[in-house]
Amino acid sequence: MPFKHKKTLTQFLIEERRRYPDASGDFNALILDISLACKAIAKTVAFGELEKTAVEIDLNVHGETQKKLDVLSNRIFVQMNQWAGHLAGMASEEMDDPLDIPSEYPRGKYLLLFDPLDGSSNIDVNVSVGSIFSVLRAPDDVTYPITESAFLQSGAKQVAAGYALYGPTTMLVLTVGNGVCAFTLDPMLGEFMLTHPTLTVPNETQEFAINASNSRFWGAPIKRYVDECLAGQSGVREKDFNMRWIASMVAEAHRILMRGGVFMYPRDNKDSTKPGRLRLLYEVNPIGMIIEQAGGRVSTGETPALEVVPTSLHQRIGVVFGSKSEVERIERYHTEPYEVEQTNPLFNSRSLFRF
Numbered sequence: 001m002p003f004k005h006k007k008t009l010t011q012f013l014i015e016e017r018r019r020y021p022d023a024s025g026d027f028n029a030l031i032l033d034i035s036l037a038c039k040a041i042a043k044t045v046a047f048g049e050l051e052k053t054a055v056e057i058d059l060n061v062h063g064e065t066q067k068k069l070d071v072l073s074n075r076i077f078v079q080m081n082q083w084a085g086h087l088a089g090m091a092s093e094e095m096d097d098p099l100d101i102p103s104e105y106p107r108g109k110y111l112l113l114f115d116p117l118d119g120s121s122n123i124d125v126n127v128s129v130g131s132i133f134s135v136l137r138a139p140d141d142v143t144y145p146i147t148e149s150a151f152l153q154s155g156a157k158q159v160a161a162g163y164a165l166y167g168p169t170t171m172l173v174l175t176v177g178n179g180v181c182a183f184t185l186d187p188m189l190g191e192f193m194l195t196h197p198t199l200t201v202p203n204e205t206q207e208f209a210i211n212a213s214n215s216r217f218w219g220a221p222i223k224r225y226v227d228e229c230l231a232g233q234s235g236v237r238e239k240d241f242n243m244r245w246i247a248s249m250v251a252e253a254h255r256i257l258m259r260g261g262v263f264m265y266p267r268d269n270k271d272s273t274k275p276g277r278l279r280l281l282y283e284v285n286p287i288g289m290i291i292e293q294a295g296g297r298v299s300t301g302e303t304p305a306l307e308v309v310p311t312s313l314h315q316r317i318g319v320v321f322g323s324k325s326e327v328e329r330i331e332r333y334h335t336e337p338y339e340v341e342q343t344n345p346l347f348n349s350r351s352l353f354r355f
């Protein structure tokens with residue numbers, strides 16, 4: 001049988017571009033630069049403590065102490081993407097303000113937003129982390145130096161979104177608004193190869209992910225949903241559920257793409273200054289676009305998340321995403337009145353820890 005190699009990311013992008021004869025090639029070049037950044041981060045993550053690079057650690061804009069790899073990954077994203085002339089500006093979880101393209105480089109028509117390392121608290125324990133990115137078009141009336149207002153576009157306006165997952169294998173998952181496909185890094189060739197041409201989120205699921213340590217702060221609709229999952233076969237859902245919490249949203253999104261499920265980090269009443277845990281522009285919107293392009297759904301619980309018009313660059317938001325029917329159920333629970341038992345459902349008679 002003749003040798004047939006899998007399609008590389010470059011080949012995939014060239015074939016996609018042939019459908020748009022007027023395309024300049026800028027977009028493809030941008031995706032390739034992003035993929036190069038992800039490969040460089042994959043290498044840095046894989047070398048771990050073998051590679052000693054001195055970096056200055058600080059608090060980021062969210063008041064979180066940066067990890068060394070947060071800083072390095074951010075630096076890699078900036079360096080790989082600032083020079084080629086495709087971007088009008090960049091914004092990142094690890095940079096307080098938007099980054100203007102340095103004057104020695106040409107400016108382009110796209111904006112790149114990223115979480116350079118998602119789940120970085122997992123670095124020390126050698127659990128999967130990833131990078132998340134979102135591509136927007138710069139507004140026609142953009143002014144320079146670029147300001148936050150250029151980035152304040154709803155998730156529905158994204159041109160492309162994706163993530164790289166640094167797990168047992170490194171994968172790149174991408175949408176350009178035409179479905180979702182995934183590439184696996186061949187570490188010998190240094191190329192992302194198309195291994196999953198069409199990804200769809202299964203609609204039926206028996207798996208949910210939520211940080212249950214926050215349960216006393218949840219609103220009634222989330223309490224009801226989780227309580228019903230915990231009740232399993234003996235409750236209204238009439239089936240047993242399984243629970244997962246990796247604390248790398250990117251890894252949870254990947255699991256949901258592969259086998260369905262629902263992920264929740266809802267707005268809760270733990271801290272009134274924080275309207276949610278995750279960040280709208282570079283976490284929720286790109287993951288949301290991927291999930292919806294794969295036939296799933298993303299919501300704040302109350303409204304479709306991709307329709308939310310951002311008011312600030314680092315805005316946080318509550319989010320629920322995954323299998324469509326489960327997210328719709330949670331949205332429905334936000335519209336129905338429901339009496340919540342005052343006891344914590346995790347520890348009462350219908351408890352996880354019941355014998």
Ligand code: AHG
Pocket residue numbers: 064093115117118119120121211247248249250277
């Ligand atoms: P980051 O590492 O970019 O700050 O993001 C971490 C996020 C997300 O990936 C994860 O789902 C969540 O924080 C974990 O939150 P808890 O610490 O509450 O589990």
Ligand code: MN
Pocket residue numbers: 115117118119283
């Ligand atoms: Mn993150």
Ligand code: MN
Pocket residue numbers: 070093115116117118119120
């Ligand atoms: Mn991060």
